[in-house]
Amino acid sequence: MSRPPAGTPCWEPADRGAPDAELPPQPQLRGVVTADVAVVGAGLAGLACAYHLADRAPGLAVVVVDAERPAAGASGRGTGLLGPRAGPPVDQALRRFGRSTARRIHHASVEAVDQVLDLCARLDVQCGLRPGEQLVATRAPAGLVSLARQAKAYRALGLDVPVLTRGAIRARVGLPHSAGLLHRPAATLDPAALTRALARACAAKGVRFYGDSPLRAARAGELIGPELCFPHGSVQAGQAVLAVNSAAGALDLPVGTVLPLEVYAVATAPLSSTAYETLGGRAGCSVVDAVPMAPYFRLLPDGGLVAGGGTALAPDGLGARRVQAVRERAWAWLEQWVGSLHPELSGVPVTHRWSGRIGMTGDGLPVVGRVPGCPDVWYIGGCCGHGLAMSVAHGAHVAGALLGDPDPGEPLPWHRSRAPRLPVHGAGRPVLRAYVDALGRAARRTC
Template identity: 30%
Template sequence: MPAPFSDPIWQKPQSAAAPQALVGGKPVDVVIIGGGIMGLSTALHAARFGFAVQVLEAGEIGQGASGLNGGQVIPGLKYDPEWLLEHFGAERGEILVNFAASTADAVFELIRDEKLAVPFVRNGWIQAAHTETALKAAANRDWQWRNRGADVRLLSQTEIAALTGAQGYLGGWLDRRAGVIDPLAYTSELARIASAAGVKIAEHQKATRLGKSVGLWRISTEGGAELRAKAVILATNAYTGDLLPGLAETIVPLHSFQIATAPLPADLAAGILPEGQAVSDSRRILVYYRKSADGRLVLGGRGRMALPTSEGDWAHLERALLRLYPALSGVGIEKRWFGRVAMTPDHLPHIHEPEQGLMAVVGCQGRGVGLMTALGERIAGYLASGDARQLPFPVSPIRPIPFHVFRQVGVAATIAWYRTLDAFER
């Protein structure tokens, strides 16, 4: 694709691991298909448990959504503690609440402990409310998390205006456990430390066939290689194909588009996100934004379902930018890019284990950086111990979405309708 339509601002650090050739031969303990955050986190921790691990990445490390996302590290799930306790019961619900609360810590502690070359700011995430209904929801979320000792607080209209510099918010909610990173640097550094731990990482190795013979899984690649492994983890998320029948039909892939301004002039930069928080708003088709390490404003949101064909496909984000920050009308948009994300019908991550030694994880729901980092460690712990209590989410059967072939058409229509409704709530 031409550079203007896939031109992120994120950077691989100079310390990025060199690509490794795929070496067949004797069986390995674990083959992980997918070299994003989930796959690399699982690989790192599995290697440190003593497993021989091979990662297969169809493209290059960081080429998918793991390296192209907005770099917001947000703890929690779409659902708050009371909902999780009600729907999963006291025991499982409590496990999920505690796990959800820990996911941002997993990222920032890894960056600190491993001395990763990853630009970051950990001053929190703001959920910005543009209606009274959204403000009431923020107050309920604040009450639930404050009761559990989380470092959170409600923001008044004056406070959110000071923290964001944006127009149109009635208030909001600040979660100081959150922060922002360079996602490409983070994914690249995960690959580097995984490689240092003994993980073999092969790029441009798309897995095309998966089967089992004589107690071992056999994985064939597009290049004609065949690997054998005791266990296989599918960490392909929105890039899931037909390797495991029915899995791709359990998710709806969506495109998340992003833009980045030129570096902001000093007089404007001082009043825009002065403390460096990330922001997501409360609209039906939300936008999210943050500053980058080099002083740009980065803003993202849902894009068209088809691949972009011109700069006009990012126009809805440029309109959102100027709605929030009219003073940026003279600042150019220098970068535009997109990545593919996956939505599950219940807005929760799904863990599947259709056969012993075969697992798949799908569904990030906008919190993938922290969620998949933390979940990778748990999956590795489960491989090492066989103890299902390592897994915060219950293992579920693969249930394809009915009429999946029509689902994306419906989602596209819903997005268009929601954009219309949002326009009336300016």
């Protein structure tokens, strides 16, 4: 069976012209454009922000500018797991922030899942949505220790996250995991379809789009508000939102370190009905390992399977050949791991292999706040691989702040202007890359 070129997500239709025809016009930005609010980044965070601005303030002039097109970046290259997670594991959050804040972090992540489900209903878009359960489970001793700590923390906080025994897990997905935690609400969906639907909804509310226009710089404008500079023009705006995630470093934004990490995924042809049902096809489960960076999987509505994890790479500063070699090894390992899940998967072909970049921070928390020194510019990024639900929530939060919503009181830990700094340059870069590589090797050994 022939497969699409490496790098093509399974969400990308064979006819590239068809989805683009459904998107709003996206001319390249040329000359000087003015707007009340300029949003840079047509992913879930940027589009959610633009959508809520246009929905709540119909007279507001909003523009969205992207380096490529909607869903071309991380929002269209994820694996579509929608579950409650924000920041570090709950036991770490409890130790660092205390009971009240740890509980608020969990509730915020649950509300973020509900926001995505509500958004799908408001947009009347299915986007492959399958409500279900998310299992965080493991077979490795290190994973069992982590699960025990998390379960204890959930109980201490009075949160409803049930512990699953070996038998309860096997009844759901037919796998020999030793124990797990059950997260609800949860779902799986096509993240690119949701992103495109948001773009169409924004356009219907009067938002203007520009594509193929990478941001070069953001600076104080000659009049009121910031000036955003692009290769062939600029935007003069009253306020700006930079939903650029791990591109913050390349733009020299003073938001701390949001480290670009490349992660990998594969998708298969449809499984046999036996394998599909055994792995939780009817229940719509997704299974995430409790060990950081360990592989995970979910099933597709067409009967296929998507898997990711196992390897991550800090690619900045590496040559193209070395990056491609890591990709090939990561995809080959994932393909082998998928074949080990069930006897009938050993001969199922992998049809898609792709990679995407996530933004990691030193403390595992996103950054959602004003850019230091630029009070009219906001930044959104650093969801640390858990951005499907949280990106939508972050966009809504920033839209509310721009529209003058009342201060909700004590901010969540990621409502901040900077992440901790990491040694991404000079002698520290190889050390950081070696640390990421070591995490990947440890995760692969658990399988």
